[in-house]
Amino acid sequence: METEIKEPVIVIKDLVKAFGDKKVLDGFNLTVEKGSNVVILGKSGSGKSVLIKCIIGLLQSDSGSILVFKGNISQMNEDELDQARSKIGFLFQSNALYDSMTIRENLEFPLLRHWVDITKEEVERLVNEALENVDLLHTMDMMPSELSGGMLKRVALARTMILRPEVILYDEPTTGLDPVTSREIENLILKLQKKNHSSSIIISHDMNCVKNTADLVVLLLEGKCYTKGTYEELKQSTDENIKQFFE
Amino acid sequence: MSLVIRFKNFLDETGNIARFTARFFSVGIKPRYENKELFNQCYIIGYRSLPLVGLTAFIMGLVLTMQLRPSLVDYGVESQLPVMVGLAIVREIGPVITALIFAGKIGSSIGAELGSMKVTEQIDAMTVSGIKPFKYLVATRVLATTLMLPLLTILGDAISLFGAYLGVNIRSVTSFDLFFLQVFKSLDFSDVLPAIIKTLFFGFAVGIVGCYKGFNSTKGTQGVGISANSAVVLSSVMIFIIDLLAVQITELMGLN
Numbered sequence: 240m241e242t243e244i245k246e247p248v249i250v251i252k253d254l255v256k257a258f259g260d261k262k263v264l265d266g267f268n269l270t271v272e273k274g275s276n277v278v279i280l281g282k283s284g285s286g287k288s289v290l291i292k293c294i295i296g297l298l299q300s301d302s303g304s305i306l307v308f309k310g311n312i313s314q315m316n317e318d319e320l321d322q323a324r325s326k327i328g329f330l331f332q333s334n335a336l337y338d339s340m341t342i343r344e345n346l347e348f349p350l351l352r353h354w355v356d357i358t359k360e361e362v363e364r365l366v367n368e369a370l371e372n373v374d375l376l377h378t379m380d381m382m383p384s385e386l387s388g389g390m391l392k393r394v395a396l397a398r399t400m401i402l403r404p405e406v407i408l409y410d411e412p413t414t415g416l417d418p419v420t421s422r423e424i425e426n427l428i429l430k431l432q433k434k435n436h437s438s439s440i441i442i443s444h445d446m447n448c449v450k451n452t453a454d455l456v457v458l459l460l461e462g463k464c465y466t467k468g469t470y471e472e473l474k475q476s477t478d479e480n481i482k483q484f485f486e
Numbered sequence: 487m488s489l490v491i492r493f494k495n496f497l498d499e500t501g502n503i504a505r506f507t508a509r510f511f512s513v514g515i516k517p518r519y520e521n522k523e524l525f526n527q528c529y530i531i532g533y534r535s536l537p538l539v540g541l542t543a544f545i546m547g548l549v550l551t552m553q554l555r556p557s558l559v560d561y562g563v564e565s566q567l568p569v570m571v572g573l574a575i576v577r578e579i580g581p582v583i584t585a586l587i588f589a590g591k592i593g594s595s596i597g598a599e600l601g602s603m604k605v606t607e608q609i610d611a612m613t614v615s616g617i618k619p620f621k622y623l624v625a626t627r628v629l630a631t632t633l634m635l636p637l638l639t640i641l642g643d644a645i646s647l648f649g650a651y652l653g654v655n656i657r658s659v660t661s662f663d664l665f666f667l668q669v670f671k672s673l674d675f676s677d678v679l680p681a682i683i684k685t686l687f688f689g690f691a692v693g694i695v696g697c698y699k700g701f702n703s704t705k706g707t708q709g710v711g712i713s714a715n716s717a718v719v720l721s722s723v724m725i726f727i728i729d730l731l732a733v734q735i736t737e738l739m740g741l742n
Contacts (some may be wrong), residue, residue, distance in 0.1 A: 295614050297610055297613060317618075321616040324613075324614055324615070324616050325616055327614070329611075331607045331610070331611060332607075333606050333607050335606060335610065335611035336608075336611075337603075337608055337611070338602075338606070338608070339599075348615070348617070349615040349616070349617070352616060352617045353615070353616055402615075
């Protein structure tokens, strides 16, 4: 039987990140292949968010390498990082929408910064398309404070997708949402991923989200990749450290 | 907290503010310029502060005149009231009081706004979108405070002098022309220019301190409150320190 070899988009090798004496990541390794969804599972405070912040260059790792499209994030200068970030989307746990701007302005903002020569008509078209994708076209001229938690998450997702990133990092995309809205967000993640052929790393505690979105589940324990496998493989495990997440 | 630790923290904070200021000059003033945001901030910081600055300046001019009159009457120099009030307002009270009001209104609002953006990850969201938050948020606000405070001070001085004119007319009758003729006759460029130049530094201090406190805000919503509060306190102290230095410099230059 032939196995399809997919191109790796993110390769993390021996990543170490400490805060004071506490090593949050201690030799973490991971490869994300093109088109796949990798879910990072771990307890609160285990360093999941630190990991994706290192990937996007919001935090500087102490040692090890993070290769994103073959460029080492830890060794890039600011301009190179900006260039790399244009291919990476990041959905914040808190949504991080600019609360002084309307929804339209929130979506236009990254577009106008990244694509300096873009026309007004093109901006309008892309904003409309992004909001249509998340069924929130009617909120275009509303302020973020006027929207519900689920709507905010969908707008944040639309903003993340508007630059058509090739890799998307999700920081707990369903935390704080009710089960129905969580399901909607999971479906949107999958729908938009299919549409844009992107790869993603999803940080989550929500086992429904893990089950529905993961091609590969990685358990982060004591700063290392403790184990990895499909959802079903890990669910069958008798290891106490793995079992506790599925009970 | 021991005195040594407090002193070390003070030195740390001073060093961090100095680094933040150096970053403004190295990063903030290089192209690409955020002109749209700069004009927006000038509007918010300048135009929207005008009612408060105007009201306080008016009351200040009126009250100062009413408080000075009895002493001048005692010495038989009541006719010098416009001169005294004019000099006091233009040289010292106008710039300092306007800067303090400005620090209270704008310093706190910048500290709270950037602090809240920091704790809700909006600043990180800008970074990951390839936008330079220091240039977009800090440089524009610092430039706007530096440019707007001198203009507000000039307007505040004018309103304050009008208040003083009304104050003079409460107990006696002086024409508008005579009052302002006396005021302007007593003023030199050496009174006006240093006073306006120092407001550039006051404005810069308010902007830098507000942005520094907001940009380095931590500890969630409590941290936002602390940022706003400490931005006002520190920028007010900075205003007095700069004023003290300005007086010494103008004296050394023989402008007093």
